[in-house]
Amino acid sequence: MTLEEKVGKTLAELGVSDAPAVEALFAEVRAAMDAERQELTSRGAADDRERDKLCKELRDRWLARKNGLMSLIDDNWLKKAVKELKPVVGRQFNDLRKASALMQVEELIRAIDSLRGRAAATSSAAGTLTDDLTLAGHARTTSTATGTLTDDLTVPGYRRPLGSIHPVTRVLREIEEIFLGLGFRIETGPEVESVYYNFDALNIPETHPSRDDWDTLYVDSKTLLRAHTSPVQIRAMEKYGAPLYIIVPGKVYRHDNPDASHSPMFHQIEGLAVDRDITFADLKGTLDFFAKKFFGEKVRTRFSPSFFPFTEPSGEVSISCVICDGQGCRTCKESGWVEVMGCGMVHPEVLRHGGIDPEQFTGWAFGLGVDRYAMMKYGINDIQLFFQSDVRFLEQF
Amino acid sequence: MKISLGWLKEFVEVPAEPRELRRDLTMLGLNVESISAARDGWVLDVEVTTNRPDCLSHYGVAREAATFYRRALKPLEFPVKESAEPASSEIAIEIADPDLCGRYCGRVVQNVEVKPSPEWLQKRLEAVGQRPINNVADVTNYVLMELGHPLHAFDLSRLRQRKIIVRRAKTGEHLRTRDDVDRALGSENLVIADAQRAVALAGVMGGEDSEISSSTRAVLLESAWFEPVSIRRTAKAQGMHTEASHRFERGADIQMAPVALDRAATLIAELAGGEILRGMVDVYPRRELHEPLLLRRSIILRVLGAEISWEEVERILRGLGFETERRGTEGWRVTPASFRLDVTREVDLVEEVARHYGYDKLPTRLRSAPPRVEKDLVREKELAISARLVALGYREIIPSSMVDPAENARFTDRPPVVLANPLSQEASALRSSPIPSMLRALRWNLDRGQNDVRLFEVGKTYSPRAEGLADERRVLTLGLTGHRKPVAVYEGEKEKVVGIFDFKGDIETLLEAFEIPGLRFEPEGCRYFDSAQGGRLVAAAGTFAVFGRLDAATMDYYKLRQDVWLADVDLDLLLKTSLRTFTFREFSRFPAVERDFSLLVPEGRSYHEIEGAVRGLGLETLQSLSPGDVFRGGAIAAGHYSLLLRVVFQSPTHTLTSEEVAGMSQQVLGALERLGIRLRT
Numbered sequence A: 001m002t003l004e005e006k007v008g009k010t011l012a013e014l015g016v017s018d019a020p021a022v023e024a025l026f027a028e029v030r031a032a033m034d035a036e037r038q039e040l041t042s043r044g045a046a047d048d049r050e051r052d053k054l055c056k057e058l059r060d061r062w063l064a065r066k067n068g069l070m071s072l073i074d075d076n077w078l079k080k081a082v083k084e085l086k087p088v089v090g091r092q093f094n095d096l097r098k099a100s101a102l103m104q105v106e107e108l109i110r111a112i113d114s115l116r117g118r119a120a121a122t123s124s125a126a127g128t129l130t131d132d133l134t135l136a137g138h139a140r141t142t143s144t145a146t147g148t149l150t151d152d153l154t155v156p157g158y159r160r161p162l163g164s165i166h167p168v169t170r171v172l173r174e175i176e177e178i179f180l181g182l183g184f185r186i187e188t189g190p191e192v193e194s195v196y197y198n199f200d201a202l203n204i205p206e207t208h209p210s211r212d213d214w215d216t217l218y219v220d221s222k223t224l225l226r227a228h229t230s231p232v233q234i235r236a237m238e239k240y241g242a243p244l245y246i247i248v249p250g251k252v253y254r255h256d257n258p259d260a261s262h263s264p265m266f267h268q269i270e271g272l273a274v275d276r277d278i279t280f281a282d283l284k285g286t287l288d289f290f291a292k293k294f295f296g297e298k299v300r301t302r303f304s305p306s307f308f309p310f311t312e313p314s315g316e317v318s319i320s321c322v323i324c325d326g327q328g329c330r331t332c333k334e335s336g337w338v339e340v341m342g343c344g345m346v347h348p349e350v351l352r353h354g355g356i357d358p359e360q361f362t363g364w365a366f367g368l369g370v371d372r373y374a375m376m377k378y379g380i381n382d383i384q385l386f387f388q389s390d391v392r393f394l395e396q397f
Numbered sequence B: 001m002k003i004s005l006g007w008l009k010e011f012v013e014v015p016a017e018p019r020e021l022r023r024d025l026t027m028l029g030l031n032v033e034s035i036s037a038a039r040d041g042w043v044l045d046v047e048v049t050t051n052r053p054d055c056l057s058h059y060g061v062a063r064e065a066a067t068f069y070r071r072a073l074k075p076l077e078f079p080v081k082e083s084a085e086p087a088s089s090e091i092a093i094e095i096a097d098p099d100l101c102g103r104y105c106g107r108v109v110q111n112v113e114v115k116p117s118p119e120w121l122q123k124r125l126e127a128v129g130q131r132p133i134n135n136v137a138d139v140t141n142y143v144l145m146e147l148g149h150p151l152h153a154f155d156l157s158r159l160r161q162r163k164i165i166v167r168r169a170k171t172g173e174h175l176r177t178r179d180d181v182d183r184a185l186g187s188e189n190l191v192i193a194d195a196q197r198a199v200a201l202a203g204v205m206g207g208e209d210s211e212i213s214s215s216t217r218a219v220l221l222e223s224a225w226f227e228p229v230s231i232r233r234t235a236k237a238q239g240m241h242t243e244a245s246h247r248f249e250r251g252a253d254i255q256m257a258p259v260a261l262d263r264a265a266t267l268i269a270e271l272a273g274g275e276i277l278r279g280m281v282d283v284y285p286r287r288e289l290h291e292p293l294l295l296r297r298s299i300i301l302r303v304l305g306a307e308i309s310w311e312e313v314e315r316i317l318r319g320l321g322f323e324t325e326r327r328g329t330e331g332w333r334v335t336p337a338s339f340r341l342d343v344t345r346e347v348d349l350v351e352e353v354a355r356h357y358g359y360d361k362l363p364t365r366l367r368s369a370p371p372r373v374e375k376d377l378v379r380e381k382e383l384a385i386s387a388r389l390v391a392l393g394y395r396e397i398i399p400s401s402m403v404d405p406a407e408n409a410r411f412t413d414r415p416p417v418v419l420a421n422p423l424s425q426e427a428s429a430l431r432s433s434p435i436p437s438m439l440r441a442l443r444w445n446l447d448r449g450q451n452d453v454r455l456f457e458v459g460k461t462y463s464p465r466a467e468g469l470a471d472e473r474r475v476l477t478l479g480l481t482g483h484r485k486p487v488a489v490y491e492g493e494k495e496k497v498v499g500i501f502d503f504k505g506d507i508e509t510l511l512e513a514f515e516i517p518g519l520r521f522e523p524e525g526c527r528y529f530d531s532a533q534g535g536r537l538v539a540a541a542g543t544f545a546v547f548g549r550l551d552a553a554t555m556d557y558y559k560l561r562q563d564v565w566l567a568d569v570d571l572d573l574l575l576k577t578s579l580r581t582f583t584f585r586e587f588s589r590f591p592a593v594e595r596d597f598s599l600l601v602p603e604g605r606s607y608h609e610i611e612g613a614v615r616g617l618g619l620e621t622l623q624s625l626s627p628g629d630v631f632r633g634g635a636i637a638a639g640h641y642s643l644l645l646r647v648v649f650q651s652p653t654h655t656l657t658s659e660e661v662a663g664m665s666q667q668v669l670g671a672l673e674r675l676g677i678r679l680r681t
């Protein structure tokens, strides 16, 4: 039975008596409509007059008020449908009517023209299309395609542009989450800090060369830009006393000229745990857990002695080099290990400065450079990229 | 500190390959940066922390290795062959300021022949990064590298009246040091003087005039101990840093002074000929004994979480030069070695034990902190803010907080925090406005052909306060330029640049995450915005955001060629505001009725007023109202504009009748009439 014959009959005559059959029937009509349109647009026309004629013929076949396919469907299928089928036929017919908008003469003409244009564009024809050729590839297809675009489903979908979170923030949050999961709390402090909190209270006297380990930016003789997040250790001890489990993320400042591995402003995370029976074993266990969680389950950690005036004993944590798995390579300077943070048992003098009795409480602390972690994690080789705000960098995260 | 493996082995047997030694030293806290081969064999570059001046020598590193490998450390014995003539007849030494100089040992070597050092010594010095000069100077450097004690050699003939006085410099006193700099001195500087004048900056550098030269025949060798703080101050004030000052300011070993002196004197006599005069002149006013410390076994357990045997603790501490004496079952009385000025507390001894016991052998335990009930609300809000901004297409930036104060002043009257020692003028203050950083970020991208940019920053501004630390305020800054959407014509999408309502909508969407009753727009922007293209969002709690289009003057200043939109959001205020909470509200199952009113509105009436008037009616069935079309000119009477107002009515209880809708429409029109607004006819 041809389409023309089918639309001349009622649904009952066609033996269509349930919703699935209705849907199948309409799908058939829809497919015929699409095929005929496509056939016309791809065949094209010799000239504009012929094009207009062909388009009008197709339009009339489908949309003519008298005896157009659509009007016959309306009369024979919809209006004569039994009550039970009316809703589904109505819906299907409505959808079909929307789709049939593409059978209007103007739409058909546009489709033929744009297909012609596309062909011209690929063969670098002159004319108005040369403007489009200067556009980026993706823009070129879309800007010429209005009519047929919906046909070519290989065109990328329309993406709403999302923003992005800075890689340093990403790493900060990841580290925060690990410690939040261990019951630590986030604490912050001022970036313009007193010399007392930045140095003296942390057992770094002006008269000791260890103070030179922090190249400091000063505001005046008593005020500076904090050179590390450690002052917040003292502030938090004063504020909360013990027990205390905190991490301190934030910006820190050094008198360092910017280059690929230095920036006068960068980020640290400090961690501090003070309680009654904390030992070096807790420090090792927690930081080993952290390192595995952050760098991967397989990494091994190594604790080696170091010196920080505010911890005693002091240590450095290294992880097995993830590049060579500890065999030795250029990244780890042939040692198999990469240093990732400083740590230690809180110096009794520091506890005392924070108002905590070192005979009652012990503690451990660590500090790490967040920017360096982000560089390691994402393979970034220049710290300056973090602070330039270049979209080509930001959009990668 | 460069350590030659061959040299090290003169003091201790090293039962390890260089690679293993590197690992073992690192595990003792002597981080080995690299190993390299020199003419003299393997050289380890050891990073020595500021608390361990004793390891700034081969002998010091050998002591660590000996303790670790359980090998004997070769004792230091340097028998001196002396001539009959007493040194005291050639030199008199006086310490005038014993608070700054604890000991001064001197020896005189006569009839030396100053010439280049032999090959073996030159190789050694080169291997550890020292430049050979002449045999006498080289010996002092050699002993410095070997034993860690700085020495100085004077040409004895240049010392007036053969006298050494260790004293504070006199005001106005000058000294030309060996590096050919004329240095003005003051009473804070300790000098070595002869009867008339300063001849050396104590513990830092010798003077040019008394330097060893090829014509030197008699040498006074100095081996002293200077007070660390004074050396540090002097070196800093003079902008100097020498091998000697490096060690003295960290703390030299007062008992090493005579040993190093004997070592140097015998080496000079060996290499330069000459006789060592009888006796060492040893002025030692400050015989301070190290206070013994109590080391409790309980502390070792409490800090390290490990039981370490009595014998192991003793082996370690004795190996490192400490004297230990058991005190019952409690622990030990420990007398620190003279070369360990860093060990002043019980816990310092715990670290020594831990280092040599091995951090890797100490136990490991993972425990969580006590669980917490309270939520981190600030973090929750911060995450909500950035999630919304990311959804709106904004990218987070972290620009430097340091700016040029002149640029900063264009945007605010709050003074910035000015630095005393900035890196550059462009980074000489902490900003008090976030705008310059955002504009620089936008310009950076525009200059690089990236024209559609949306950025946000969560940061701070800083301003000094009369009392106390700076006023640090948290700010959220938005920057927007370019197109509304990426160029795309999937459905006839046209390129369109961002306008005020795009930006206002973004800020409204952001603030919508929070519970802000009565949030309203006020047209007053700020001085760097176009007056007609900006404003602020205000509620009872304060101003949440000021936003707008950058004005022409500022565009020029930043050489911007396309419109830029900026918002300055008060993050402190926002973080004090509650996040919006969610409560389900039953929606009506009855049909909504839509009515469009084509209104003639007198110019000057704002949409805000219109909305206020309609909502003020308190109609229960008023579902929504929104502005449709605005039109001016044509048939519209002068002084008016036409507004299409779309109002939706819906009842929760029944289908509205046309009479009800008509009645409510009349009420709406009545309310609008009071604003001088009427229906277009």
Ligand SMILES: [Zn+2]
Residues within 6 Å of the ligand: A321, A322, A323, A324, A325, A326, A327, A328, A329, A330, A331, A332, A333, A334, A336, A337
């Ligand atoms: Zn490696």
